[in-house]
Amino acid sequence: MIDSLPKPFPALDVSEDRNPAMRLFGLRFFQDQTVLEYLTEFLSVVSYPKWLADGEPIRDPLPPLSVLRSWSDQKLRYKPPVRLNLKLFALLGASRADSRHETHLEHYRMIFDALRRSISSDQSAERIVRVLEELLRGYQGAGLNRTWCAQTFYPVTASLITQETLWNDTVAKKRDVRDWNEAVSHFHTFFSVSKHRFMARGGELLYLQICNALTRDSESTADLARRVGITENEGSLETLHASLQDGLAAVYGVQVRSLDRLVEYIEGLHPETHGLTNEDSGDGSNAQVCGWCPRDSWQEGYLFAVELSRVLSAALDPIERLELLMTGCTLQVLRSLCAQSARYAEPPAPNGRGGVLGYAWIFTHPYSASRPSRLASQRNLQAVQALIYRALRHPALQDNAGRAGARTDLKTLNKEADTKYGHKLFLSLGKKLGIIAPLKGSGARFVMTDGLLRYLVMALLRPEERCTDRVFIERLYRHYGIAVEGENLTDAVLWSGLPANSSVQPERGSWLAEMLRAGGFLTELSDACAVVRHPFGKLRDDRRNA
Structure with missing residues (x-):
């Protein structure tokens, strides 16, 4: 049995993490995160640009092996998009009626009308828009009882993976906001993107476990591989890194490109909203910051990496692959x-x-x-x-x-x-x-x-x-x-x-x-x-x- 506190990976200052579970398991596995959202958050880190310190953006699923091996105390940042136009169009009708603010309804009608006017067809343009709305609503994944912006799409393509966005209803009532443009002009007042209430960092932690395993010395991983029965060829860190890099990059193929174009088109129907809600500093300074995992978790991280590599290298149906990855991510949390x-x-x-x-x-x-x-x-x-x-x-x-100094008592x-x-x-x-x-x-x-x-x-x-x-x-x-x-x-x-x-x-x-x-x-x-x-x-x- 280990006597000291778990050491974090990366080597961040975690002295303020007092909760015993966070200090033991990392930041964090949380009860309110759904099975689907563990996978979605994991794929969010995989799919979107990442930064370490002030370096160039990392656009591959994983940092290069040389970067991983020199990673010490830098925070990992990544930036998934906020797609309010898309979510409003697709999910407003699937949200609770009492959660729809008048500004949401106003902007929904604007998006609906803009899309209807852009359609030239012998059939009813309004009917086509309704069909598109139902199509996108079919990708509703988690959070059926939440406000539309807090819901999560099933991640059939990377363009449906979005940053967690919460509507601050209390602030909106207090400020008596009545105009959508006012709401998005003060985006961080009326919306929250950093509470991690549902995208609660569990997917980030799984990603960090893999990175942690890839930073280990070859002798340690080879010993674990021998005990588990993984061949030397499959289990070497170089082979494993290359296999994961290829496999994660191929999660989505050409079959989703039409859906990607539809998503981008609808999100672009109101460029002002997209621009105001997706500030891009270019250097990742305003990106999401990942938490940390225990350094000792490299062993389960290594097993997870090998298992993911096998699932990703098999010629599976794309949806079945996502279902298997969802099972794998959840099982990894339990393990x-x-x-x-x-x-x-x-x-x-x-x-x-x-x-x-x-x-x-x-x-x-x-x-x-x-x-x-x-x-x-x-x-x-x-x-x-x-x-x-x-x-x-x-x-x-x-x-x-x-x-001494803890804000919450030990019993709580x-x-x-x-x-x-x-x-x-x-x-x-x-x-x-x-x-x-x-x-x-x-x-x-x-x-x-x-x-x-x-x-x-x-x-x-x-x-x-x-x-x-x-x-x-x-x-x-x-x-x-x-x-x-x-x-x-x-x-x-x-x-x-x-x-x-x-x-x-x-x-x-x-x-x-x-x-x-x-x-x-x-x-x-x-x-x-x-x-x-x-x-x-x-x-x-x-x-x-x-």
Whole structure:
């Protein structure tokens, strides 16, 4: 167990971060950030210009490896656009009626009329505008109960990734603003873009974890790769950086260019609004500033980088790739909470070792799990939550939170850490992802879903790779601490503080094999041997460059 406070990456001054959870896990994983918004924020950092110190803008998904290796205490900044014209046109009709200010309605009508006048067609121009509005509304992703500007698009293209923008309703009422031009002329008075209420920095933290891993020395990463079973060729930092650079650059291809043109056209219907809300200093001085991640998180960051590289290099349908990336980002948050907690708290029991990162998750069949396996998974989930709880009570974190000058008392900080950033975040996020059930009531346990299993096949195998089912089960435990059967399940039971018990093992053959077979991932060669197969080939270079 580590005795000192976590060191930040990059090496920023974090002395004012008193909340135990932020100080332990980084700035920050937060309960109000949705599964979709973790991915969207991650892609926002990937897709838009980035700056380190006063250097030139970095337009590639990742900084060059030489820049990463010399990165010390500079803040990472990035600048996604504010697209108020687009959001107003597409999402006003999907927002709560009581959240629509009169200035919003006024500008919506202006955008609608400007678009209608620009259409020359034998059909009704107004009907075409309505169709376009419904088309763009179909990309509504998260925040259905929020004001239109605070909602998030599903990121089918980078042009739909926008900066979090909140309408300051109280200020608008107090100032009695009645004109849209007045509202955008005083943009930072009537709107907020830096509260991080929904784009809460979780996606930024995932991006920083990858950068952190790529700054490590080759000897450390090679040792982790050997323990997990990653080949030297795939796991070298140079290969991994190049693969991620290519894969992240190819997330969006030529198929979205027509949509990009439509987005740009609608956003440009009122240039004054776009100009006033997208100040560009040219040097990133007015850009978003990323937080930090724990330096020790390079291990889970490295595994995340390898898994993303495999998903991105497979010839997948673009929407399916986004769905898999969304699962991967959320799973990485859950893994990060457990891995960092395992460094700062004693395990539940001395006998079990857990996966490579020191923890274990006991997964069960979603519908037909036996009573002993359900109870073991329930106990394991409780042990995981207790691990996170104990880590947040680490003496160094408690001393830091309670030292003189803190504006919030220690009891309040601990309660906030538990509910918004700690074990309750783990539980709620697992339920949102569908891997903890039931959603309500007692008896919560880990369950394997078809969507999760599909992601795990894509992330644990390279495109077209085959491995035995035994090897696949071992990779599950090494990468994620996921135990389903055999020796790993026995170890996970011991890690959870339970006695070894053969009744938790599958009774009528492997339920995981049945799910793999149903998904088209398993080929049985004999009664004693089966092969798990990645069903997709490698993304061709010509498609990457499209």
